[in-house]
Amino acid sequence: MKTLKPMNQLTIFYDQKCGVCCQVKAWMQHQPAYVPLRFLAFDDPTALEVLPELPSLDPAGQIVVAADTGEVYRGADAWITCLWTLRNWRGWAKRFSRPEWKPLTHRLCSLISGNRLRLSELLKLTPESAAKLTTSRTECQGTCRLD
Amino acid sequence: MNATIINYTIYLLLSIALTIWVARTLHRNGRLFLVDCFHGNEPLADSVNHLLVVGFYLLNFGFVCYHLKVGSPVTNAVEVFEMLSTKMGVVTVVLGGMHFFNIWLFHRLRRNALLDQEVRPPAQPILMRPEM
Numbered sequence: 001m002k003t004l005k006p007m008n009q010l011t012i013f014y015d016q017k018c019g020v021c022c023q024v025k026a027w028m029q030h031q032p033a034y035v036p037l038r039f040l041a042f043d044d045p046t047a048l049e050v051l052p053e054l055p056s057l058d059p060a061g062q063i064v065v066a067a068d069t070g071e072v073y074r075g076a077d078a079w080i081t082c083l084w085t086l087r088n089w090r091g092w093a094k095r096f097s098r099p100e101w102k103p104l105t106h107r108l109c110s111l112i113s114g115n116r117l118r119l120s121e122l123l124k125l126t127p128e129s130a131a132k133l134t135t136s137r138t139e140c141q142g143t144c145r146l147d
Numbered sequence: 148m149n150a151t152i153i154n155y156t157i158y159l160l161l162s163i164a165l166t167i168w169v170a171r172t173l174h175r176n177g178r179l180f181l182v183d184c185f186h187g188n189e190p191l192a193d194s195v196n197h198l199l200v201v202g203f204y205l206l207n208f209g210f211v212c213y214h215l216k217v218g219s220p221v222t223n224a225v226e227v228f229e230m231l232s233t234k235m236g237v238v239t240v241v242l243g244g245m246h247f248f249n250i251w252l253f254h255r256l257r258r259n260a261l262l263d264q265e266v267r268p269p270a271q272p273i274l275m276r277p278e279m
Contacts, residue, residue: 004266004267005266005278006266007266007267007268034263051276053274053276057273057274066276068278069267069278070275070276070277070278071267071272071274071275071276072272072273072274072275072276073268073270073271073272073273074273076270077268077270077271077272077273078270080268080269080270081268081270084265084268084269084270085268090262090265091258091259091262093268093269093270094262094269097268097269097270
């Protein structure tokens with residue numbers, strides 16, 4: 001039996017103009033993960049260098065992720081892959097990928113992706129607020145004083 | 148020696164024997180699960196197994212002692228049997244519950260260990276590229 005090479009890095013092509021996406025990115029960066037995560041805005045020129053096929057996968061429509069082992073996932077499968085890389089969420093990734101859950105996962109992901117800008121507006125989430133959250137968390141490491 | 152004392156003695160002997168039997172069964176058969184959970188690290192599996200059994204003994208002996216007292220004094224042989232049956236029934240149900248809890252714990256530990264070993268996500272790739 002051929003043994004599969006383990007995944008050593010996951011590149012996530014996210015929407016840097018979407019508040020919800022940036023918030024999720026900040027959240028993921030602070031979760032313990034099995035594999036290192038690299039975040040690249042899908043409209044960043046570097047993204048094209050990493051994944052030349054990216055424009056044909058419509059990353060503005062649904063999230064796209066690429067593993068260093070060569071697999072590229074899109075939409076609900078990409079979300080499942082993201083959860084699977086997080087230590088505390090791998091069990092949930094397994095649950096969401098079950099045949100009885102998968103149609104719901106697909107529908108939910110399409111719904112959120114399609115309305116992510118409206119959702120960001122509704123929740124008052126901006127890319128700037130998420131960036132602030134990331135910076136404060138990284139700089140303080142839980143030891144900052146609140147003045 | 149009156150009937151109540153006989154009742155207490157038989158109850159304690161039976162409960163303790165039953166607890167020891169269940170604990171030994173768990174200790175013997177749970178080891179394999181734990182060795183698998185800890186990726187073949189036998190000393191660690193043995194240590195966790197021992198700690199689990201100690202917890203099991205403490206909880207069950209505690210419950211057996213707590214449940215010892217009878218409401219009204221036992222006067223004859225029929226009442227000894229009836230009281231013993233009620234007491235032993237409760238102890239057996241509690242032991243069974245604890246036993247299933249332990250099995251569930253072993254199963255959960257093993258499932259988490261299997262999750263740690265996975266190399267690919269349970270998702271369908273849209274594209275396969277050469278390795279990056």
